[in-house]
Amino acid sequence: MHSGMVNGILLARVPRPYAEDLVQDVFLFAFQKLNTLREPAAFAGWLATIARHRAADYFRREPRAERLPEDLAACDSSDEECAWVLGQIRALPEAYRETLLLRLVEGMSGPEIAARTGLTPDSVRVNLHRGMKQLREKLEREPRR
Numbered sequence: 667m668h669s670g671m672v673n674g675i676l677l678a679r680v681p682r683p684y685a686e687d688l689v690q691d692v693f694l695f696a697f698q699k700l701n702t703l704r705e706p707a708a709f710a711g712w713l714a715t716i717a718r719h720r721a722a723d724y725f726r727r728e729p730r731a732e733r734l735p736e737d738l739a740a741c742d743s744s745d746e747e748c749a750w751v752l753g754q755i756r757a758l759p760e761a762y763r764e765t766l767l768l769r770l771v772e773g774m775s776g777p778e779i780a781a782r783t784g785l786t787p788d789s790v791r792v793n794l795h796r797g798m799k800q801l802r803e804k805l806e807r808e809p810r811r
Contacts, residue, residue, distance in 0.1 A: 668710060669693075671782040672717045674768035678760070679721035682752065688724060692717045711784025754804050762797030765790055 672692050676685040696716055703712055755763050755770075768774045768783070776794060780787040 668713050668782060670772035670774060671710065671768060671779075672713060674772040674774070675714055675717040675764055675783075676721055677752070677771060678756065678763040678767045679718070680724050682749070684724060688717075688720050692720050695720070708784070710782040714783045751805075754808070755801060757804065758797055758800055761789075761793050762800060765793040766797045766801065769794055 669689060672689050673685060676688045676692075680688060692713065696713055703709060755766055758766070764783075765779055765785075768779045769776070774782070776790045777787055779785065779794075780790045783790075785793075
């Protein structure tokens with residue numbers, strides 16, 4: 667029920683290949699700490715916070731340099747394009763990139779994003795509107811190479 671939200675939050679912050687493992691890590695941690703949750707109605711927001719912290723932990727533990735794949739020239743152009751667009755979204759302010767990825771990648775509606783992240787529906791609506799505007803401007807300014 668919440669895996670899409672957790673995946674979207676992680677995609678907004680960490681390289682795509684690591685997001686899947688971190689999703690599992692978030693749920694394992696949440697399961698182990700479930701007894702510390704004071705208000706069951708806050709579960710989705712609590713889970714979102716755990717995901718954000720796990721993403722931050724990833725960057726504290728992982729080296730900043732990444733190796734390029736050996737078969738870089740053989741990459742599927744759609745994969746390259748997805749990676750490029752994801753990079754453009756990650757360059758946006760945090761609030762925008764998270765809500766955009768939850769909407770565009772995970773297919774969540776604004777009210778679903780609000781319910782699962784603990785944001786107000788109005789905040790989600792504003793973040794989606796401003797994020798899409800900034801993304802459009804960014805894509806127009808920086809056409810794909």
